[in-house]
Amino acid sequence: MKIRIGIVGAGSFSDDFIRLFLLHPDVEKVAVADLDPERRKASAEKHGVTELYSSLDEMLKESKDLNCIGIFTQRHLHGPMVLQALEAGKHVFSAVPIACTIEEIEKIVEKVKETRLVYMMGETCYYFPDAIYCRQKYNEGAFGKFVYGEAQYYHDISEMYASFKHSGGENWQRAAGIPPMFYPTHSISMLFGAINEYATKVSCLGLRDDFHTDEIYGEGKNFWDNPFSNQTAIFRMSGGGVARINEFRRVGCHKPSSFITGFYGDFGTYEHSILQHTFQRGISAVKWGLDKQTKMEYLDELLNSEAYVADKKAGTINWERAQSNMEYVKGFCAIQDKGRLPKIYRNDKPFSHFNSHPFLVDDFVRAVVDDKLPPNNAWDAARYMIPGLIAHESSLRDGELMEIPDLGGAPEDWAKLEYTKKDYYEEDVK
Ligand SMILES: NC(=O)c1ccc[n+]([C@@H]2O[C@H](COP(=O)([O-])OP(=O)(O)OC[C@H]3O[C@@H](n4cnc5c(N)ncnc54)[C@H](O)[C@@H]3O)[C@@H](O)[C@H]2O)c1
Incomplete structure (x- = not known):
């Protein structure tokens, strides 16, 4: 087909x-x-x-x-x-x-x-290096039980004026004022997608945006009467842990925009701070015989720039290059399995959004051709989105704790799209 x-x-x-x-x-x-x-x-x-x-x-x-x-x-x-x-x-x-x-x-x-x-x-974001790492390590058991996680999507609305103006015309603010929690899937998918759990309850607070003059947020100003530019939600997860999600549209922070800052299990912890990723094993892992001593690793396989990895090893990091935005974040990083992609994608120009685009296209095509259930299918997408819709409701009620409906998981008899070496495209495919 x-x-x-x-x-x-x-x-x-x-x-x-x-x-x-x-x-x-x-x-x-x-x-x-x-x-x-x-x-x-x-x-x-x-x-x-x-x-x-x-x-x-x-x-x-x-x-x-x-x-x-x-x-x-x-x-x-x-x-x-x-x-x-x-x-x-x-x-x-x-x-x-x-x-x-x-x-x-x-x-x-x-x-x-x-x-x-x-x-x-x-x-x-499902294909971002930190999301891949946490998902893989969690499934291997390196974190133990998920106890707490933090993820966020920071994208200042002023960077999106042009796109909203183009498609929204004269009244572009009506669509631009969409509640941040109506677009929560970048941050939520990175965390929830890693642990295979869903949210059961939420309490969310919003920042009333009455301090800017672009007429985007506020009652009567957008399709949703949404007053908030920033929202912070705390979710109770189905396994008992807690997740904190920030969706900010007024924030003096440019890159990275979507990332996991911390992912904590009872045995292990991942932390991320701009250009540095770490994994630690804690005291419980030692007490329960998983490790001889506590340890901390720097995860260079999550850095997607050969230039950065080389400069880091040589101790010659050029902070001006790092700050000139994407200079140090180009190319596939080692944790992204680019070998499974069609050859034509592998050495292509760097794609935006951490080179996720070729993985997205390939996963969709293979799911359709092979009749497999792709990642981020309808059931996953529902579990990323409904928590945000209820979180917005909670923030309108000043943080009231609310139950989140769950539509369940995908049917068990629909085989998941998974890759083994034998599924890789042959080198000579177009
Ligand atoms: N990292 C990400 O996942 C990411 C990044 C950027 C954008 N997006 C999403 O991608 C989508 C597109 O973003 P964009 O910035 O290109 O948006 P855009 O507003 O610039 O473009 C949307 C286009 O859709 C067209 N359109 C609307 N209704 C149509 C219809 N009925 N038939 C045919 N065309 C129609 C409009 O004319 C417009 O040209 C958005 O949903 C955005 O949220 C996702």
Whole structure:
């Protein structure tokens, strides 16, 4: 089976994905739809795409041979579009988040269960080095029981003005003021995705944004009457541990934007501070015979720049280069299994979002072709998103502790997408 995918939304985020889908050995066709004729045209010219549509509706009506749809529209529009594509019998790849209401998420999960079509949320952070490390080590048992974790997504809204203005027009603030906890999947997926647990309760506090003049946050100013630019939630996890999640849109911090600062088990701890990652084994691990003594390791396999690793070893770190933003964070890092990717992706230019894009495209394509359940499937995506929706509710009630509904895990009889060496693409594949 070959993939024929229609990409909906030709904004800045989909650009790299159009290119990657076109390059993938199991993809036969890529079509593009956008409401904006200029964007359609620009995309067609840049990527040589010849099948263009003026909307998702038109694409679904006219192009009968597409078997997949990729949703890259504004963040609050995804739910109904995902449903529409599933109802038309298409497999769906969607930018985060899955949807912005519990009802829409329930309908998507039900539809995927009923049809067995693949739904995969394009969660870039699942493939970030710290998320991979914590997930792998936790599953190996190195942390012991999860007791506490902290993750965050920091993205100042002023950096997003241009994107919201382009797609929102004159009233762009209406969409820009989306509650931060309605976009919690970067931070939540990194932690929850590592421990395979879900949140049962939440208490969340918000920062009322009455100290800026861009008219984005506040009652009457956005579609949600959302007054908060920053929200901090404390979650009770199903295994008894506690997770702290920050979603900040007013913050004087640029990079990294999504990261785990601390992941604590009763036997081990991971900590991350900008360019340094560490793993420790604590006293319990010694007392219970897992280690002879406590220890601390520096995790260079999580650093994705050969230049940085070399400079670090030689003791010649150039802080100016480090601060000039991405200079020290380019390329795949050792913990990312780039050997499983099609050859054409392996030595490609560095991709943004820690080189997660080729892994996302490849996971989606392989899930569809091999009829496997991908990571960040509908059930995972629901468990990343519903806690944020309830957290926002809690912050409107000044931190009231609230129960979080859970839609359950994926069906046991749907085999998970997993890689072993034999599944790697042959060197000579396109
Ligand atoms: N790290 C990440 O995971 C990450 C990073 C950036 C963006 N995103 C997500 O990707 C999505 C796209 O981001 P962007 O910055 O490119 O957005 P954007 O607003 O610039 O582009 C969205 C495009 O969708 C088009 N569109 C809307 N409705 C449509 C319809 N019915 N049919 C056809 N086209 C339609 C719009 O015309 C617009 O050009 C957003 O949901 C965003 O949150 C994720």
